[in-house]
Amino acid sequence: xxxxxxxxxxxxxxxxxxxxxxxxxxxxxxxxxxxxxxxxxxxxxxxxxxxxxxxxxxxxxxxxxxxxxxxxxxxxxxxxxxxxxxxxxxxxxxxxxxxxxxxxxxxxxxxxxxxxxxxxxxxxxxxxxxxxxxxxxxxxxxxxxxxxxxxxxxxxxxxxxxxxxxxxxxxxxxxxxxxxxxxxxxxxxxxxxxxxxxxxxxxxxxxxxxxxxxxxxxxxxxxxxxxxxxxxxxxxxxxxxxxxxxxxxxxxxxxxxxxxxxxxxxxxxxxxxxxxxxxxxxxxxxxxxxxxxxxxxxxxxxxxxxxxxxxxxxxxx
Amino acid sequence: xxxxxxxxxxxxxxxxxxxxxxxxxxxxxxxxxxxxxxxxxxxxxxxxxxxxxxxxxxxxxxxxxxxxxxxxxxxxxxxxxxxxxxxxxxxxxxxxxxxxxxxxxxxxxxxxxxxxxxxxxxxxxxxxxxxxxxxxxxxxxxxxxxxxxxxxxxxxxxxxxxxxxxxxxxxxxxxxxxxxxxxxxxxxxxxxxxxxxxxxxxxxxxxxxxxxxxxxx
Numbered sequence: 001x002x003x004x005x006x007x008x009x010x011x012x013x014x015x016x017x018x019x020x021x022x023x024x025x026x027x028x029x030x031x032x033x034x035x036x037x038x039x040x041x042x043x044x045x046x047x048x049x050x051x052x053x054x055x056x057x058x059x060x061x062x063x064x065x066x067x068x069x070x071x072x073x074x075x076x077x078x079x080x081x082x083x084x085x086x087x088x089x090x091x092x093x094x095x096x097x098x099x100x101x102x103x104x105x106x107x108x109x110x111x112x113x114x115x116x117x118x119x120x121x122x123x124x125x126x127x128x129x130x131x132x133x134x135x136x137x138x139x140x141x142x143x144x145x146x147x148x149x150x151x152x153x154x155x156x157x158x159x160x161x162x163x164x165x166x167x168x169x170x171x172x173x174x175x176x177x178x179x180x181x182x183x184x185x186x187x188x189x190x191x192x193x194x195x196x197x198x199x200x201x202x203x204x205x206x207x208x209x210x211x212x213x214x215x216x217x218x219x220x221x222x223x224x225x226x227x228x229x230x231x232x233x234x235x236x237x238x239x240x241x242x243x244x245x246x247x248x249x250x251x252x253x254x255x256x257x258x259x260x261x262x263x264x265x266x267x268x269x270x271x272x273x274x275x276x277x278x279x280x281x282x283x284x285x286x287x288x289x290x291x292x293x294x295x296x297x298x299x300x301x302x303x304x305x306x307x308x309x310x311x312x313x314x315x316x317x
Numbered sequence: 318x319x320x321x322x323x324x325x326x327x328x329x330x331x332x333x334x335x336x337x338x339x340x341x342x343x344x345x346x347x348x349x350x351x352x353x354x355x356x357x358x359x360x361x362x363x364x365x366x367x368x369x370x371x372x373x374x375x376x377x378x379x380x381x382x383x384x385x386x387x388x389x390x391x392x393x394x395x396x397x398x399x400x401x402x403x404x405x406x407x408x409x410x411x412x413x414x415x416x417x418x419x420x421x422x423x424x425x426x427x428x429x430x431x432x433x434x435x436x437x438x439x440x441x442x443x444x445x446x447x448x449x450x451x452x453x454x455x456x457x458x459x460x461x462x463x464x465x466x467x468x469x470x471x472x473x474x475x476x477x478x479x480x481x482x483x484x485x486x487x488x489x490x491x492x493x494x495x496x497x498x499x500x501x502x503x504x505x506x507x508x509x510x511x512x513x514x515x516x517x518x519x520x521x522x523x524x525x526x527x528x529x530x531x532x533x534x
Contacts (some may be wrong), residue, residue, distance in 0.1 A: 313445075315322065
């Protein structure tokens with residue numbers, strides 16, 4: 001393994017990790033503009049994180065080691081997840097270690113720890129949030145796997161780098177099956193990142209919150225890690241969406257001259273994705289929790305339909 | 318390249334058909350119907366470009382004028398007049414309907430496979446999708462209780478037939494196409510009159526009232 005490979009991996013991971021709060025800030029800013037507010041500014045998430053890191057942590061009396069360990073596990077999972085996804089170049093030495101199925105597993109691991117920690121302290125809100133989160137997750141996870149299988153069928157591999165290599169650098173082909181997978185993926189992105197139709201990231205209203213209810217007991221550096229992990233999750237999902245459905249512009253393996261173009265392309269795509277996410281959130285109303293299974297069931301069926309189109313249309317699909 | 322574009326349009330058509338199947342609100346259904354018409358006319362233009370058949374441009378223009386502008390506008394006026402703009406269909410089981418829809422897709426793909434292997438047209442791969450969208454529209458008509466969604470299902474059935482015609486034989490003769498376009502337009506007018514009749518008699522647009530027999534007097 002050459003030094004260039006390691007540098008590429010490190011650069012991409014660090015870029016994603018430090019760009020994630022900015023992405024969140026951009027989405028919030030877009031939402032504010034759409035609501036005719038001036039907005040908190042793009043750098044607000046960084047200030048929040050700095051403030052939280054400087055504070056002293058307060059723990060509940062009956063909090064166990066699990067409660068204190070969880071923020072680090074969750075943050076670690078998200079960093080690992082984002083380092084599997086190629087954002088700038090397709091040479092990631094890390095990617096053979098984990099494919100898309102492992103990626104789904106990483107999300108699940110983080111989620112299990114979060115739910116356990118939420119129930120650990122024993123407050124009503126914590127277990128309520130954990131149960132709702134598990135309801136959403138149990139439906140979203142198989143759908144996410146199905147979404148990944150369509151591009152995996154096209155490129156004959158479950159490794160993200162190979163998928164991106166096939167989609168971006170081979171002869172330009174349009175795959176109708178990816179249209180279905182993309183529709184399903186957008187629905188899953190909204191559900192998994194606690195965005196509007198499923199959960200509202202801006203509210204602490206006890207009857208509706210899912211994600212916020214789980215991290216209610218955290219403070220200071222623990223809360224900072226949790227929030228950063230949440231921003232990273234959004235970043236990872238956006239990066240996966242870009243990698244699977246609009247991968248053009250990403251640099252080829254070992255082709256360093258393509259890097260500036262790849263950075264510009266990535267920033268442009270992230271800006272567009274953030275704005276689109278804000279618009280999507282603005283035009284949809286939050287649905288009742290019992291409508292969520294229907295929403296995610298539809299996402300699952302769309303993903304299955306994408307796979308079917310791929311199989312039944314053959315090479316044209 | 319045009320082959321891929323046609324396949325993409327076909328997939329979009331199928332996607333919209335599924336979206337219509339799962340949509341509860343009448344207003345959104347009309348938007349989806351307009352989007353379906355738009356995709357259909359785009360597809361006709363692409364086929365026309367690829368095969369250099371001039372009459373397909375005219376047919377694309379008719380499709381656009383009728384299915385993207387005229388019919389949605391008519392339906393809009395209708396639901397405004399009937400005051401059902403915000404009507405929501407509550408009594409449909411969407412996941413089950415979608416599952417049945419997927420079975421229909423598999424069925425029609427398998428049915429179309431031997432036919433499309435015989436065809437020599439550039440669009441032969443999409444015959445299965447055309448058939449699937451026809452069947453999905455039928456399914457939508459079966460599952461809805463209200464009158465307006467049923468009519469939208471009927472119109473989208475016509476979209477599927479039109480798409481099948483384009484993909485199997487590069488479109489129908491001009492006279493037939495004009496005739497069908499006129500039929501659909503007049504049909505929608507007549508449906509509009511029916512809606513008012515139904516509502517006057519039953520105070521509701523629920524089709525299930527029509528199933529009961531009533532004494533005259």
